[in-house]
Amino acid sequence: MHAALLYTGEIVPARWRGICGGSIEVVWVVGMFLTNLLGMMTKNSWSESYLSLVVVSIPFLAACFILPESPRWIILSRGSEGLAEAASTFRKLGSPEQESTDACNNILDSLQIDEEKGEASRKNEDGSQKALVVGIVLVLFQQLTGQPTILYHMGEIFYRAGVGQGGPVAVTAVKMIATVVRCKSRLLAEPRP
Numbered sequence: 001m002h003a004a005l006l007y008t009g010e011i012v013p014a015r016w017r018g019i020c021g022g023s024i025e026v027v028w029v030v031g032m033f034l035t036n037l038l039g040m041m042t043k044n045s046w047s048e049s050y051l052s053l054v055v056v057s058i059p060f061l062a063a064c065f066i067l068p069e070s071p072r073w074i075i076l077s078r079g080s081e082g083l084a085e086a087a088s089t090f091r092k093l094g095s096p097e098q099e100s101t102d103a104c105n106n107i108l109d110s111l112q113i114d115e116e117k118g119e120a121s122r123k124n125e126d127g128s129q130k131a132l133v134v135g136i137v138l139v140l141f142q143q144l145t146g147q148p149t150i151l152y153h154m155g156e157i158f159y160r161a162g163v164g165q166g167g168p169v170a171v172t173a174v175k176m177i178a179t180v181v182r183c184k185s186r187l188l189a190e191p192r193p
Contacts, residue, residue, distance in 0.1 A: 026183055033172040
């Protein structure tokens with residue numbers, strides 16, 4: 001899921017990134033809901049649950065081979081020679097020609113600025129190290145607060161609490177509804193050209 005967000009951030013025009021990022025989150029929670037529902041329907045049979053996950057995963061795996069390289073990756077790996085190909089990728093996704101060309105030029109400029117800053121930042125590595133430490137601490141804090149752990153093990157938690165198999169389905173249904181409502185409100189709130 002994290003790779004999908006990175007890919008979306010690189011390939012989607014700026015005005016659509018929030019909506020696309022939100023839709024990825026919707027897919028995530030719908031998957032959680034369906035997984036818990038399937039677990040309840042199959043009486044938590046591991047073989048049936050895993051088989052269904054494999055069936056659902058195959059289209060996503062196949063899509064990895066047909067998705068275009070991101071324009072940023074094309075320009076990063078090929079430099080200015082890749083500008084036409086990168087602009088073509090944006091156009092295939094529905095961006096107007098001028099917007100595609102401008103976006104590619106902006107990517108090339110940002111990569112050149114990043115390269116120049118990279119040379120300068122090697123002299124001041126403490127700033128980068130501090131940012132890295134803050135990032136690691138934030139990720140660890142997220143993991144240690146228990147929210148992911150509860151989501152991953154809520155079937156067992158509800159079973160031991162005597163609630164039964166409907167508990168995880170109810171929790172993920174509420175999470176799914178809240179996420180869809182939030183993403184829908186974001187869609188309605190963002191102005192479009």
